[in-house]
Amino acid sequence: MVAEKVPLIQVRHLKKYFPITRGLIIQRHVGDIKAVDDVSFDIYKGETLGLVGETGSGKTTVGRTMLRLYEPTAGEVIFDGVNLFELKGEEMRRMRRRMQMIFQAPSASLNPRMTVGSIIAEPLEVHGVARGKEKTERVQELLRLVGLN
Numbered sequence: 001m002v003a004e005k006v007p008l009i010q011v012r013h014l015k016k017y018f019p020i021t022r023g024l025i026i027q028r029h030v031g032d033i034k035a036v037d038d039v040s041f042d043i044y045k046g047e048t049l050g051l052v053g054e055t056g057s058g059k060t061t062v063g064r065t066m067l068r069l070y071e072p073t074a075g076e077v078i079f080d081g082v083n084l085f086e087l088k089g090e091e092m093r094r095m096r097r098r099m100q101m102i103f104q105a106p107s108a109s110l111n112p113r114m115t116v117g118s119i120i121a122e123p124l125e126v127h128g129v130a131r132g133k134e135k136t137e138r139v140q141e142l143l144r145l146v147g148l149n
Helices: 059-066 089-096 116-126 132-145
Strands: 009-022 028-043 074-079
Touching (some): 028 074, 116 132
Antiparallel strands (some): 009 028
């Protein structure tokens, strides 16, 4: 019997709408901007997915909503068997340590005022993976691995 290949990430009917309101004092909902509207896909272990589109087409919003940096309007994201939209607080923070959005455009991903070492160190600190001497040693190891020592 052959084992069925299970996706590492399953995105089902993902929607992210931003409300449009009118009124200065009493705001009322008059519509929505449909930034992401019914997106579904699977990513299997070892695969890479690239989202390509024009500026404003929703690429970043898909990623931010998958990571729950934006709360979804509808849909679900299953990562390694766990529905991310059901996680709360610390559970979601722990899960984010295993996920990352990567921007291809250097202007969107690299801060020219930061060294490469600082850019590598930042997520280690933010996610509590390493601090102090351990962080410095890990950054130096990674820089050596890619020939930037």
